[in-house]
Amino acid sequence: MEWFSAEFFTALxxxxxxxxxxxxxxxxxxxxxxxxxxxxxQKKAIFWGxxxxxxxxxxxxxxxxxxxxxxxxxxxxGLVLIWIxxxxxxxxxxxxxxxxxxxxxxxxxxxxxxxxxxxxxxxIAVAGAAKDSYFLVILGLLISIPIVVWGSTLILKWMExxxxxxxxxxxxxxxxxxxxxxxxxxxxxxxxxxxIIKWMIILVIVxxxxxxxxVVNQKRKFKSPELT
Numbered sequence: 001m002e003w004f005s006a007e008f009f010t011a012l013x014x015x016x017x018x019x020x021x022x023x024x025x026x027x028x029x030x031x032x033x034x035x036x037x038x039x040x041x042q043k044k045a046i047f048w049g050x051x052x053x054x055x056x057x058x059x060x061x062x063x064x065x066x067x068x069x070x071x072x073x074x075x076x077x078g079l080v081l082i083w084i085x086x087x088x089x090x091x092x093x094x095x096x097x098x099x100x101x102x103x104x105x106x107x108x109x110x111x112x113x114x115x116x117x118x119x120x121x122x123x124i125a126v127a128g129a130a131k132d133s134y135f136l137v138i139l140g141l142l143i144s145i146p147i148v149v150w151g152s153t154l155i156l157k158w159m160e161x162x163x164x165x166x167x168x169x170x171x172x173x174x175x176x177x178x179x180x181x182x183x184x185x186x187x188x189x190x191x192x193x194x195x196i197i198k199w200m201i202i203l204v205i206v207x208x209x210x211x212x213x214x215v216v217n218q219k220r221k222f223k224s225p226e227l228t
Contacts, residue, residue, distance in 0.1 A: 015140030021169030049111025078180030089213030
């Protein structure tokens with residue numbers, strides 16, 4: 001991938017969208033982990049906890065970018081990412097299990113561990129969007145993480161108020177998943193020789209994820225009054 005080409009900026013935009021959609025929820029966890037600390041310590045816990053979490057996530061993502069070069073792992077990652085994009089639409093997030101740290105060090109540790117546990121979907125998605133560019137991974141993190149940390153509350157409110165944002169993000173994830181599958185080295189020659197089939201598969205994957213998520217959410221919304 002050439003630097004600052006159309007493909008480069010498309011991939012960078014995908015990474016930023018993925019980070020914002022998937023990491024906004026992680027920011028809630030960061031706030032919960034630091035909630036019992038004195039106010040003067042909360043900012044330190046959030047800063048250093050987030051700093052450590054970014055470091056772990058960057059290393060993990062770079063490692064996954066390298067591993068995706070192994071035959072069939074790109075295909076496997078694409079299939080996993082399809083499931084992740086579907087879960088983004090239908091999964092109800094819960095954070096009750098996140099314990100608040102009793103002191104600064106414990107809060108920082110909790111933030112780093114919680115982010116690492118929750119960030120696997122983000123790592124796979126970003127690695128897939130970046131293809132083989134380590135520079136894109138770092139640049140995407142540098143741009144999106146500050147937005148997530150300082151604008152997480154606003155981002156989450158927007159997602160709740162405008163559900164189409166989540167569907168747009170899930171669509172980007174599904175598109176990334178489809179591209180990972182069609183870019184699998186074992187299959188790429190076939191798809192390059194049959195571009196119509198390639199784009200039909202991409203369309204089916206994206207549309208399938210969005211439509212399935214929409215149907216499941218509508219059924220849940222229809223049944224919810226009966227449960228109350």
